[in-house]
Amino acid sequence: MKAKLTKAGLVASLAVGVLLTGCATDAPQDTWQPEGYYAREIDNLQRPVFYVAGIVGVIVTAAVLYCVIKFRARAGEEVVPHQSHGNTKLEIGLTLLSTLTLVAIVPSSVGTLWRVTNKPDNAMNVTVIGQQWWWEYQYDGMNIVTANELVIPEKTKIRLRITSRDVIHSFWIPKLNGKRDAVPNRYHTLNLESDGTGVYDGQCTEFCGLSHANMRQKAVVLSDADFKVWVANQQQNAAQPPAATMAAKGEETFIAQCVRCHQVNGLQNANGEPLQSQADEQLVSGAAPNLTHLMSRTTFAGGTFNLKNEGCDATPPGTPTGTTLECLNRSQLEAWLRNAPEEKPMYAILNDDKKYRGMPNLNLTEQQIDELVAYLATLK
Amino acid sequence: MADVAVAHDSEHHTDDHGAHHTYTGLSNNKLAMWLFLGSDCLLFGGLISVYMLYRGRYQEGLGPNDVYDIVFTSVSSFVLLISSLTMVLAVTAAGRNDVRRTRLWLTTTGLLGATFVGAQVFEFTGFYRKGLGFTTSLFSSSFFTLTGFHGVHVTIGVIMLMSLAVITMRGRIPGNRAEVVELVGLYWHFVDIVWIVIFTLVYLIPS
Amino acid sequence: MTTAVEHSESVSHEQADEHAHPKDSFYVKIALFLAILTGLEIALSYVHWGSLGTYLLFALMIVKFVSVVMFFMHLRFDSKIFGYLFWTGLGLALTVYVAALATFQMFSKN
Amino acid sequence: MAIIESTPQTLGKTLELTAAPVAVTPPATLGLLRRPMSTTGWKSWVFTVDHKKLGIMYGVSAFVFFVLGGFEALLIRIQLARPNGKFLSADVYNQMFTMHATTMVFLFVMPMAAAFANYFVPLQIGARDVAFPRINALGFWLFLFGAIFINLSWLLGGAADGGWFAYAPNTGTVFSPTHGMDFWALGLQITGIASLTGAINLIVTVINMRAPGMTMMRMPVFTWMIMVIQFLLVFAIPVISVALFLLTFSRLYGATFFDTQKGADPLLWQHLFWIFGHPEVYILILPSFGIVSEVLPVFSKKPLFGYNFVVFSGVAIGFMGWGVWAHHMFASGIGPISVTVFALTTMLIAIPTGVKIVNWVGTLWGGSLTFSTAMLFAIGLIIEFTIGGLSGVTHALAASDMQQTDTYYIVAHFHYVLFGGAIFGIMSGFYYWWPKIFGRMLNEKLGKLHFWLFVAGTNLTFGPMHIVGLQGQPRRMYLYPDGYGFGFWNLVESIGAFIIATGVLVFIINVVRTARGPANAPLDPWDARSLEWLTTSPPKEHNFDAIPHVHHLDEFFHQKYAEDENGNLVKVKTAEQLMAEQEAAKDAHIHLPSPSYWPMIISFAITMLALGVIYSLPLAIASAVVVLAGVYGWLLEPSVADDSDSDPAIHGSSDGKELAHG
Ligand code: HEA
Ligand code: HEA
Ligand code: CUA
Ligand SMILES: [Cu+2]
Secondary structure, three states, rough: HHHHHHHHHHHHHHHHHHHHHHHOOOOOOOOOOOOHHHHHHHHHHHHHHHHHHHHHHHHHHHHHEEEEEHEEEOOOOOOOOOOOOOOOOHHHHHHHHHHHHHHHHHHHHHHHHHHHHHOOOOOEEEEEEEEEOEEEEEEEOHHHEEEEEEEEEOOOOEEEEEEEEEOOEEEEEOOOOEEEEEOOOEEEEEEEOOOEEEEEEEEEEOOEEEEEEEHHEEEEOOOOHHHHHHHHHHHOOOOOOOOOHHHHHHHHHHHHHHOOOOOOOEEOOOOOOOOOOOOOOOOOOOOOOOOHHHHOHHHHHHHHEEEOOOOHHHHOOOOOOOOOOOOOOHHHHHHHHHHHHHHHHOOOOOOOOOOOOOOOOOOOOOOHHHHHHHHHHHOO | OOOHHHHHHHOOOOOOOHHHHHHOOHHHHHHHHHHHHHHHHHHHHHHHHHHHHOOOOOOOOOHHHHHHHHHHHHHHHHHHHHHHHHHHHHHHHHOOOOHHHHHHHHHHHOOOOOOHHHHHHHHHHHHHHHOOOOOHHHHHEEEEEEEEHHHHHHHHHHHHHHHHHHHHHHOOOOHHHHHHHHHHHHHEEEEEEEEHHHHHHHHHHHO | OOOOHHHHHHHHHHHHHHHOOOOHHHHHHHHHHHHHHHHHHHHHHHHOOOHHHHHHHHHHHHHHHHHHHHHHHHOOOOOOOHHHHHEEEHHHHHHHHHHHHHHHHHHOOO | OOOOOOOOOOOOOHHHHHHOHHHHHOOHHHHOOOOOOOHHHHHHOOOOOOOHHHHHHHHHHHHHHHHHHHHHHHHHHHHHHOOOOOOHHHHHHHHHHHHHHHHHHHHHHHHHHHHEEEEEEEHHHOOOOOOOOHHHHHHHEEEEHOOOOOOOOOOOOOOOOOEEEOOOOOOOOOOOOOOOHHHHHHHHHHHHHHHHHHHHHHHHHHHHOOOOOOOOHOOOHHHHHHHHHHHHHHHHHHHHHHHHHHHHHHHHHHHOOOOOOHHHOOOOHHHHHHHHHHHHHHHHHHHHHHHHHHHHHHHHHHOOOHHHHHHHHHHHHHHHHOOOOOHHHHOOOOHHHHHHHHHHHHHHHHHHHHHHHHHHHHHHOOOEEOHHHHHHHHHHHHHHHHHHHHHHHHOOOOHHHHHHOEEEHHHHHHHHHHHHHHHHHHHHHHHHHHHHHOOOOOHHHHHHHHHHHHHHHHHHHHHHHHHHHHHOOOOOOOOOOOOOOOHHHHHHHHHHHHHHHHHHHHHHHHHHHHOOOOOOOOOOOOOOOOOHHHOOOOOOEOOOOOOOOOOOOOOOHHHHHHEEOOOOOEEEOHHHHHHHHHHHHHOOOOOOOOOOOOOHHHHHHHHHHHHHHHHHHHHOOOOHHHHHHHHHHHHHHOOOOOHHHHHHHOOOOOOOEEEEOO
């Protein structure tokens, strides 16, 4: 009875673990479904090793269960069993066997590691900067700064240089590669490559404080042509909204309230001088997402919220058109502007002598919020 | 009571009794002390590593070469070195059951140790005047922490030495004096060897 | 009472214990030796011999360290067990910290 | 001098000698306080230096913290049962998992190991106490006060919230502004001193206090594993101490160690933490390996298969455990060369652990197995731990770990080795040694229910974590959104956690019922093999009437069994007969170490010192003075009181120091 139960419990959990993981369909972060060179390399290493581990596990379990069944004390049998003290040959043999098993894994383990981490030739370079609780991407030599959604061309090797402005974060797009920590004062590298176009989910995986769970990122992989279009658009400055519209009023509020943290390229002050966001003294990381092309993204607030209503404007994966006014997830964006820390846990209380992290409650009026949304909707 | 008999008996043997009734014949206390010293190697090793990692990181501030005064530190190193000698002499005197000399050398060692600590305080004040505070730079924090920890060890040693000197004066050491003196001696020499390492790694090797 | 028996036992132990206890003059010599080495060290820090100087400083440090442990701390004359305890600690400290510091250097900057 | 204190020990007849001879000087002048003398009532516990009483106190406190840590785990599981959980706020959740891990690791498994070690190491090596009984008491009180101190932060503005490995710079004052991290750092510093003193004490005990003939290779494996752990502690605690000092100085005094503005390298903390942290995980598992190595032979009626191999592999694990720490940093950016080196060393460590598994199976093989609850837990450990160990090996492939690290797959790994390993071993120890400690047998029926609930609960809770982990669920998230396929298995995990909790409840019920029941335990209920069974249950205050002389590994077994003419082993003596023989040959005078106030006073003052460091300098200074005074009081108090030193008020009833006849 016991033996049967043990079998049921243990073997099942092991087998279930191996089997079920492989065939999940609704798992956008599944490491078992690689969709790029690097992730596949890891998968190719990982799978056989799981089998080896599974086999060793089954052998140990089987041996234990065999003993449990075979050598149980029988009632009435008072004989003291043979007092064996060990068997040196057996010990050495089995030790060698497990050593050999491990040694057999070494070459592919080391090989994979080096293939995955080697610097690829002719890679496209992007600097990735983590901070509480969102990611910034700077496209080297392209004059593009964007946030949270990393847009890259398909079938191209991307070399990320990863760092952080405050605490440690970790960049991870499971279907494209493993993760790499973003550590302040250090630059770490990570390679990405995708087989085809698509949107790949990821998550910050190093515990980084209150909204660690809400710090998400995506890799948006475009065809070469789409990518060129995207680049050209990103390099544009934001256009000034026509005078006396709601959006224009929103721009005023934006300049008054938001510009000190958020950059919008092309924004000018009354004298026609370009406005540069100032790293806020009190904002620990000293940076907030660049909003010049906010509407070209599909999420906001560190990937926490959809910028686009679900199901609206069903764009095929890989060709995101960003968010249009009709599809804008207006209520969420308004709620965010009304009181950001309420929507996403942050330490962001405006207080003259305290540092804060994340976007504080700016005490905007409903009027201002409406105008701001109108303005933001122009940032395509 | 058995104790009384034993106590009287032991007047004739100042050597360590406890030790001889253990499995290995070694003294519990000495084993414990050596273990502690082995353990303390990892403490100082950690602090030294922190210093080695950060010795060059002081941004535009004061660096090692701007503050260290090798001559001054060399003198205090000599003081500590001599204190190690006087410590050994205290131990051998205690071994000979020479209470007077033991007390003399213990006191001398304590005074030398106190001189070392005094010099360190003086050195620190000097650095502080020059503008090198505890929080100034990575270099300063790790320097003060490392040498501070060593200084605290020396201070504890001085307290032990002085207490021991006082207690021997009043003829009041439970158990055997020799072993207590020896234990404090081990501790004291350890503090000395840590300084040997610090002196070389921190002060002498150019950064 | 078993005191008498015990005493004969401890006495015999004591005799076994009487291994070489060096004389005071021996320690003075060691101290002199250490003082000379320290002098050398200080001298070395003034002549700038580059990495050779650093190696020499390391060597001198190790000699001083070992001398104090072996002679002043009696490890030379004492039970091996004490030595095992101490050297294990020291060895571990050296290994892990040197290895840790090495990973900071090896970190590839590209 | 603080350590000048030798227990009257070893050779039973020489006890008087080891007492510090000057103990006869007038006691009134020996320090400020008269010695506590009670042998009954709460005082006999609070001021005790008896290793057995301290062991029980360690055990009880640790178990309380197990329930607390488990309670925190249940809150975590309620929060995660469904997507977008609303049960806990992000802030509370972060404190919850930090304190769950801290409590389980530092306040439950480590002190529980100390409980077993304290109680059984002296018994197993045939000693009357540990080498430094007062330091033993000091260790216990430091642990208890330190543990309470850490948890005090819940009431004083919030507990630590940086995760149990507290990566810098997230633990700096900017990112963790409450005092939680200060309590955490200082509290662990205090429990660290407890572990360090305890470790030195136990090592000296094992080296020096063994009964005649108890050579190293005749020591029970439990004692061996405890010894390995104590060495790990002696050398690992100072490393975490350094890290905690750096953290405390940074938080309270503005030191720059983790100030990235000034150029700090956050990897410094990671190295220091994991240089400690990996030896630490073996500190957590080896006691249970020791317990299992005792239990399996007893219930197989065979000696441990390959004793030498089990011992040496334990030592090897201890050593190799120092060379693998950076496998926790494969994604931290230490560079591919370092990663490769540490990946290789990590794989190697599977080998000595495998040796242990092989020998346990070898012990079962050909035996005559009885399935007591203790045995079931031991067998359960073999299988559950192997599952966890094997997933550990899959992390050792650094490239794979780039996918696995910081996901629930890791959480699955370490709960299998910790819960399926360490906790199963501890449970096995409870059921095996309960009759020895309390003279009462735990109910076997409830025990088996407990076991099966644990097996089911463990696999349901931690099994699915493999799956969701590989599906990309990161750890330490206070919520997970819908649409990632995590929902179903997380619900299963939460249900599993409550099944474990039911198991814990069943165990508590069993304990309560047993405590109410009669002292029914036979002298040798399991037909055991090692020396702790060669005394009464519970053991007398002085452990053995006559110190046994040891001739074999499994000495007790060899005293009971001998070969008959045909070379078959037959029982020649019962435990009762052996006890009678021992009583007949009892030692004339046995001096035991006397109770003392100082350990408790000093540990309390140290804890107050820590509190003062956080809140008020005067308190800190006052406490430091008390500590210093306490140390002098301790030094001037001989470790063994003489008769005139006992408290006259209770003298009549507490003629307890002459324990020649129990
Ligand atoms: C009891 C505690 C314990 C034990 C014993 C172990 C044992 C092992 N651990 Fe584990 N580990 C932890 C507790 C423990 N671990 C904890 C708490 C963490 C997470 C900390 C945190 O991040 O919060 C962790 C994390 C952790 C990591 C980091 C993962 C990450 O964060 O990315 C790694 C990586 O290599 C690892 C590896 C191993 C290995 C190889 C072993 C080996 O010792 C296992 C050896 C055992 C076996 C292999 C099974 C039996 C052997 C055989 C049957 C022989 C045949 C086998 C083969 C031939 C393969 N562990
Ligand atoms: C020895 C160590 C140990 C033990 C035993 C456990 C036991 C458990 N752990 Fe824990 N755990 C860790 C060590 C341990 N854990 C560590 C190191 C971490 C990492 C933390 C970090 O990331 O920093 C972790 C993290 C961790 C997480 C991940 C959190 C996250 O990443 O967000 C989870 C989630 O499910 C979890 C769950 C559990 C559960 C359900 C148990 C259960 O097995 C608990 C079972 C116990 C009980 C259920 C007892 C309760 C009993 C009662 C309530 C009885 C009723 C009460 C009375 C009658 C008074 N643990
Ligand atoms: Cu950023 Cu977690
Ligand atoms: Cu580890």
